[in-house]
Amino acid sequence: MKLTLAAVIASGMVATSMLSACAQAPTAPPGAEASEASEASQAPEGSQAAEASPVKAPGQRIEVPPPPLSDGVFPCSFCHNEDLPPNRTRRPLVEMHGDLVLAHDVAGRLWCVDCHDATDYDSLHLAGGEKVSFDESYRLCGQCHGRNIRDWTAGVHGRRTGQWNGEKAYLLCASCHSAHDVRFKSVTPMPAPVPPTRAAK
């Protein structure tokens, strides 16, 4: 009884926070061209010009390029079907997916089925249980990363390409941030400028 009550309250709270997270501003027609997806963070080509207001309505689907899934893993249900019952126990994965580094947060609280839906591995799921497709994974990230999802919807978080006076071109969170091993790796900087010297060329 107490457990059910707690679950109801929890899902109610999660639903409210999700709704408020998506409650940005009014309408825009979907229709931004999706561009080539890539696993690394490269610039997609520019999108179409000047449509109506680019701001998104609450809960409105945002056009994003296809998610950058690794080769050969999708559809997950190829393996994760009736023949492979879900095992929700936290454990290091040995037989498959052992190459994955899961380092989403420093305290190591999250583990696979917190995001992946154990009953349907072709989907992800929100905290309340609602399934989201990989194409809408930003909704999942946005549950916890509220400031970032707000900024992202406004066009302020993440790489900006396209037209400043037209439709914003959005990238999926996963296009730049690996969902599993999240922290950006260091990169080699491009060369420093040449210091000025007295010698003429």
Add this chain to the structure above:
Amino acid sequence: MKTVHLFARFVTGSVRLILRGNNLYWAWVAFLVILIGSGALAYAHQVHTGLVVTAMRDQVSWGFYIGNFTFLVGVAAAAVVLVIPAYVYDWKPIREIVVYGELMAISAIVMCLLFVLVDIGRPERFWHLLPPLGRLNFPQSILAWDVVVLNVYLLINFAVVTHILYRAFSGRHYDTRVVIPLALLSIPMAVSIHTVTAFLYNGLPARPYWNSSIMAVQFLASAFSSGPAILLIALQLLRRFTRFDIQQDAIDKIAELMAYAIFLNLFLHGTEVFKEFYSNAEHVFHANYWWWGLEGHRTLVPFAWTALTLNLGAFILFIVPKWRRNWVTLNIGCLATYAGCYIEKGMGLIIPGLTPDTLGEIYEYFPTMTELRVAAGVFAIGFLLFTLMLKIAVAISQGEFGDQAVVEPNGAPDGPLPEPSALPGH
């Protein structure tokens, strides 16, 4: 028709005059011509390759040329040290020699304009500055003001000098209705050329070393310290090598005025030093770079202390009347103040103002050989112009060169001398 003939005689006579002189004269002229030739070759190299042959870069985008320009504007303004006693106080001893101050002003302005010309990236586009063909951003840009006041000052001095000398040449007295107003106008113009040049630097908040209210006053003080120094040396040379009799009173008075100017210059530098080091705000690093060096970069430090020593030494020599009147110490003092002001107004103003640059980077600028050669060439042009003009002017005022007088090869005038009242100073 008569005018044209007279003018033609003036021109041909002048040419003959400047082609006649003793060995010392020719040695001096040859020296200057060699410098001009070297400068011309160096400048040709600069035009061919670009300003990259100088040591200026984005971080220190003004250097030796603009430093020399700034210093020479002061020298030009220093003619006013003669004009005020001569025309405002009508003091005879200086009245006789005021023309030579104005000749120095003309030579100095010509050098200033040449230094700007060799510094800009597209010298063939200089006419973009001159209305009506060009566009002068007046009154917003202080550089536009500088173009106006420098050229007006040049024109005034040129008009006064040519009027006086040509009239003397043609045996007539100069027209006071022309000369007096123009000469009086040249006083505020002299102040204005150096004030406007100071404002060039003063008005840039991006450069805190320059953004100080005393700039204009300090420029004038150093101008009146260094400009008359050259004049004094030139006048003494004239007294020595020509029959020109310059009264000792005139020289004493100029030296006395210089003493006050040198004091003011030192005092104002002292106030700058106090403000920078006592306030000890972040931008003291410009002053630090000049006096002590920064992070091991010490290129300008010897120049800083040399300039200070020269200026202090000059002050001591000038402040004691006995030493002012002794021609040895006077001339040492003149050279000292000239060199001291040259260093601190030239390199000592421009480079520390730009080092470190606006983003904190230290690029050590020091002029390249090309810059030094071009600058020497420009100085040589100015000195040559001054020498030649002096030769003609002195000859006219001595009565050796005039419409009624034709100079004989042995130097004695032939024919009646012009009326004494026709000459300046009477």
Add this chain to the structure above:
Amino acid sequence: MGPKAEGADGVSRREFASVAAAAAAGFLLTACGPRRLQEMPREQLLRAIREMERTYAERYGTGVTVSDAGPQPGVEFAYALDISRCIGCRQCVYACVEENNQSRDPQVHWIRVLSMNQEEGVDFAHADPYYQPDQVPEEGRFYVPVQCQQCRNAPCTKVCPTKATWTEPDGIVVIDYDWCIGCRYCMSACPYGARHFNWSEPSIPEGELNPKTHYLGNRPRPRGVVEKCTFCIQRTRAGGYPACVEVCPVGARKFGNILDPESEIRYILENKRVLVLKKELNTVPRFFYFYAT
């Protein structure tokens, strides 16, 4: 020869006539001669631009286009850079070099990335533009890229003696490369080190020229003139983002129309902690820096 006709102040008719003729010639030259691009009537400007295209095609061989796009009404550009995210990779620097046809040798960079100490904060006196570690971002450092701030109260346009640089209605400070005399007063006036001079002939390697240019922006420059960031005027007046915004791998750069209440820029100004560089100089930059996190 008859007596000279002299006026009271000694000016002869002949002298007057010659002066008048000179004045007339001057007037004609002024009316028909070379002019600042900003003042040219539209047809003359278009002819000048076609002439530029011909010259560049001859010199570079490719089909170089020079856009004459003017400012759009109701648009004033602004830029925002997130210094909580910049990792100092310098991708923006080199994207800009390629997009805007900057000289490779001598090297001209319109963007300068300064590495600063986190403990000391934004402090130019201790900034380092020459960092070259193996990996960025470095421990304890943060990065502040600096380029032209397109100031509303620009000190550079104020001091230019020939009006060769001015602010366009959409906020971009531009330079007329054919009018600039190279006096470099604007470089002394700029507090951000944003203006750069072509100390010798600029050189772009063969095949690396960006042929899509704008007459006030990235068309190839001659030597002896000043140049600087123009917010990629060739892109932004056509609705695109500047190259630096698009290439930034961490999305630290934002751009838009500050007059549009829905723009990213307005969102940033209203919701983030925003600062400008050297605010005490009252240059009122259109380039903002902010902390998104």
